[in-house]
Amino acid sequence: MLKEKISITAIASLSPLGSTLEEAWKAYQNKEHCFSLVDKNGDKSWVAPMSESGRVLVEKLRFSDSKYRKLDDSVLFAMVASRLAVRDSGWKSDSEFGINLGSSRGATKLFEQYHTEFLETGLAATLSSPTTTLGNISSWVSHDLGATGPEISHSITCSTGLHSVLNGVAWINSGMANKFLVGASEAPLTDFTIAQMKALKIYAKYNDSGSTDDLSTVTGLSHSYPCQALNLEKDNNSMILGEGASVACLEKGIVKNALAIIERVGYATEILKHNTSISANAICFQKSMKMALGNLDPSEVDVVVMHAPGTLKGDVSEFNAIKKVFESNIPSLTTNKWKLGHTFATSGMLNLEMAVLMLQYDKMISVPFYNQKPTEKEIKNVMINAVGFGGNAVSILVSKSVR
Numbered sequence: 022m023l024k025e026k027i028s029i030t031a032i033a034s035l036s037p038l039g040s041t042l043e044e045a046w047k048a049y050q051n052k053e054h055c056f057s058l059v060d061k062n063g064d065k066s067w068v069a070p071m072s073e074s075g076r077v078l079v080e081k082l083r084f085s086d087s088k089y090r091k092l093d094d095s096v097l098f099a100m101v102a103s104r105l106a107v108r109d110s111g112w113k114s115d116s117e118f119g120i121n122l123g124s125s126r127g128a129t130k131l132f133e134q135y136h137t138e139f140l141e142t143g144l145a146a147t148l149s150s151p152t153t154t155l156g157n158i159s160s161w162v163s164h165d166l167g168a169t170g171p172e173i174s175h176s177i178t179c180s181t182g183l184h185s186v187l188n189g190v191a192w193i194n195s196g197m198a199n200k201f202l203v204g205a206s207e208a209p210l211t212d213f214t215i216a217q218m219k220a221l222k223i224y225a226k227y228n229d230s231g232s233t234d235d236l237s238t239v240t241g242l243s244h245s246y247p248c249q250a251l252n253l254e255k256d257n258n259s260m261i262l263g264e265g266a267s268v269a270c271l272e273k274g275i276v277k278n279a280l281a282i283i284e285r286v287g288y289a290t291e292i293l294k295h296n297t298s299i300s301a302n303a304i305c306f307q308k309s310m311k312m313a314l315g316n317l318d319p320s321e322v323d324v325v326v327m328h329a330p331g332t333l334k335g336d337v338s339e340f341n342a343i344k345k346v347f348e349s350n351i352p353s354l355t356t357n358k359w360k361l362g363h364t365f366a367t368s369g370m371l372n373l374e375m376a377v378l379m380l381q382y383d384k385m386i387s388v389p390f391y392n393q394k395p396t397e398k399e400i401k402n403v404m405i406n407a408v409g410f411g412g413n414a415v416s417i418l419v420s421k422s423v424r
Contacts, residue, residue: 023286024194028272028279029419032374033105035075035098036265037361040105044074046378048360052389055361056247056261058227061215065227067247068210069263069362075101091148093128094208096157098266103162103202110270111278114167118200120159121173121188122268123181125365125409128153129211158206170198178409179328181205181366182267186373186417187286189271204268205366215262223332225259250331250358251391253340259331263362267370279422281377284402287312291412299335303342305414306406310346313404313416320350322418323396324379324403326372329356330363339406352404353396359388369407369415376403380421 034040037055038048048055055069071079078101083089089097099122112118135149151157159172171192177184182205189201209215218224225247249259275282289308291300299305314322325343329336343351357375364371379386383400387393401421408414 027283028276031106031110031270034267037069040075067261093131099206102266102268106268119170121185123175127155180407180409183369183407183415199273206266207365207367223258248331250329261362263364281419284418287416303338305412306342309414309416313418327356
């Protein structure tokens, strides 16, 4: 149980969906995906690139200051999203707040570029070290905002974003801070990163043979989407990478301008059996969801926003964990990876944004090819899941703010 509930007073993102909450909500109202084909390593690959509106903001920032021109996209994404979140929260430039922003991969594009130059010349560029350290993200965001509080950068693979939320909640609950800026940023659409995912045999394959599937069936409809996240009947892995940043402002207690309330948090780690393993029934998720539930009746949870990366084992194991925890009271289930791909560290934060939008609009955001009975009750409580390689799971329970 949290010592005190935590308010989310703002959440902002740059993603394939757009650069505002309004753009994100509008994008969620259609059944179109955000994927496009690019040539990577002599092969066509599906990716979900940054939205046009987001890219405009990033390039504007990049050329606004000579110091910013050498920064990786992952850093710039975070800086733009942080500016938007702080603006929307009403925090002033002299507000005392901590910062915890993470990334699974960090400055991937710059690192690949600098390493290629090193292999060719035997020399390392002057800025190759300071611009590729993971601490870049929070330190540059702090610099850009003129913040004076503690700043933390970390990486724990795909649950990094929600671990940032855990850290912010812990700092606030300890009394060491009253406000925290939390989130994650990822810019992984590089040749080497995509090659790494393909080497794991979990990436969606491009099929140009043409589809003749019956779109009136669940399986047929899902095949019209490159990423089949939450299609529990799929035959192939279908993970696709996306890019983006998402940042939230957390404040102690329940405040007037809260978008949503963090009721409880949960976390757990499984013992590794393989570098990318997760058990068949996702023991880590069972533990994290039970912790996040606490003494709340499972029937009170209206929606679970699943991690569901679009892999065969990942989707099914999380679904199995949900069945174990909720038994006969399985909530409505959803995910956004069928639409915008897997943004690694940022994915959990985009799940949180999705939850906040559903609470704000009191409307379910569904997966087009996942059959379930439409929810008829008001959406009051949403659980958000994220997990990373190694079984480090996080579950966060958020509720509708009382106005």
